[in-house]
Amino acid sequence: MQKNNNQTDAELIELAKNDPELFGLLMGRYQVQLSHYIRRMTQLGQDDVQDLLQEIFIKIYQKLNEYDEVLKFSSWAYRIAHNHIVDYFRKAGARPKFNSLEDYEWEKIIGASVHIEKDIMNRDCVEKVKVCISQLPMKYKEVLILRFVEEKEYEEIMDILKKPKGSVATLIARGKETLIKKLKEQNINCF
Amino acid sequence: MKDLIKETIEKIKDQGIAPEPRWKYLVKKYGMWCVFGIAVFFGSISFSVAFDMLRQLDWDLYRFAHQSAIVYSLSLLPYFWIVLIGIFLTLAFFDLRKTETGYKYGWLKMSLASIGGIVAIGFVFSSVGLGGKFNDTLARDIPYYGQHMMITKESQWMQPENGFLSGTLTAISDGKLEINDLNGQKWNVVLSGKTLIRPAVNVAKGEMIKIIGSKKNANDFEALEIRPWMGQGMMNGSGIGRGGNAMMNGGRGMMNEN
Structure with missing residues (x-):
């Protein structure tokens, strides 16, 4: 196991195709990241997040032969997770809500969007901004999470969402613009 | 956290889950x-036929x-083939978008790749005569297509009521054909005296010509301009052929009375 732990993702994938135990090593590498991603994209409780994560890992295992080394494994895994979350909400007939971020995660999005200094952010103001962000269309919220909370590069977001780089940049810019517009509409001028 | 990994591996083993075959x-x-x-491919065929x-x-x-250039041009366009080109172009575009790496390229690059592919291959097909052969086959095997959906040089030049006539010369005399x-x-x-005979016209029995003019009676046609069947009858693009200006009085394309 120790030897396998030094292997690259691509090498582990090859081995895991014939040995599910080795797939456990891959799961171990991405379990935390994907778990946070699912939580950020949904407002599900920890148990439900774990259930979704297990379904996603099984899906990844079933699709191991589809993996192309041109992509980073993490981008590919995020893509599968993203699609699974979208499917989940479609089947459940519900819309993902957006209030399951930790405070530091909110601050990342707010800071990136309205250029505020952390020390002048007051609690009441942050709460108001959170409401505005929650009202953003899903397409903007997901890129803002990927870019500013997950801290993914544009290329990675492009691979995860399967959208051209230009579209990703446009979505991020429009997401920020829409947020600023909403803040102005609601006279939130507390920064 | 460790339990999830263990549980997942057990589930994979218990349910016999395996990676889908490559x-x-x-x-x-x-x-x-x-x-x-x-x-x-089919977009290119359609393009070559239309071209x-x-x-x-x-x-x-x-x-x-007596029409504007735009209106007249619009009346000549092969709409059936244009619609087909549009359908195949759309299919190619969206299919390219669905390929594994298609998402990496913007709509402009994808459009250019689809249009460029169809146009470039279409020109190749056209240069080897594939479009023409395909069109001929359709016209022969599908009468409706040949009669109603094709705009040909023949249909363009067989409108004596509108002043366009074409045919094979059977007799030539001074001032009359x-x-x-x-x-x-x-x-x-x-x-x-005002009839223009284009320089490349060979006015001889058996030659095919195109005539612009006006219909006078059931079988009489007054010619304003005569062109050879192929092309517009300019020589080396200059429009001046043997016989100077190629007017009836000042000389003519090449008139062999017999």
Whole structure:
């Protein structure tokens, strides 16, 4: 196991195709990241997040032969997770809500969007901004999470969402613009 | 956290879950490229047919048809083939977008790749005569297509009511020609001092010509301009042939009375 732990993702994938135990090593590498991603994209409780994560890992295992080394494994895994979350909400007939971020995660999005200094952010103001962000269309919220909370590069977001780089940049810019517009509409001028 | 990994591995083993075979993925991957290839192929065929059709037409007749260049051009367009090109282009575009790496490129690059592929291959097909052969086959095997959906040089030049006539010269005398039109009808064509005979016209029995003018009676046609069947009858693009200005009085293309 120790030897396998030094292997690259691509090498582990090859081995895991014939040995599910080795797939456990891959799961171990991405379990935390994907778990946070699912939580950020949904407002599900920890148990439900774990259930979704297990379904996603099984899906990844079933699709191991589809993996192309041109992509980073993490981008590919995020893509599968993203699609699974979208499917989940479609089947459940519900819309993902957006209030399951930790405070530091909110601050990342707010800071990136309205250029505020952390020390002048007051609690009441942050709460108001959170409401505005929650009202953003899903397409903007997901890129803002990927870019500013997950801290993914544009290329990675492009691979995860399967959208051209230009579209990703446009979505991020429009997401920020829409947020600023909403803040102005609601006279939130507390920064 | 560790439990999730253990539970997942157990679930995989218990339920006999295995990675889907690679061939399924490869079929899907190459299937998308095949569909793209098929769309570009048929789009190119449609393009070459449309291009061959348009290439053989005379585009300067709007002046004689008393229409604007735009209206006249619109009346000549092969809409059936344009719609087909549009369908195959759309299919190629969206299929390319669905390929494994298609998402990396913006709509402009994807559009240019689809349009460029169809146009470039279409020109190749046209240059080897594939479009023309395909069109001929359709016209022969599908009568409705040949009668109603094709705009040909023949249909363009067999409108005596509108001043366009074509046929084979059967007799030539001073100031008069006799022709058998494309439907086999005999016409007396009157030439006047103002009749322009284009330089490349060989006015001789058995030659096919195109005539612009006006219908006078059931079998009489007054010629304003005479062109050879192929092309507009300019020589080396200059419009001046043997006989100077190629007017009836000042000389003519090449008139062999016999």
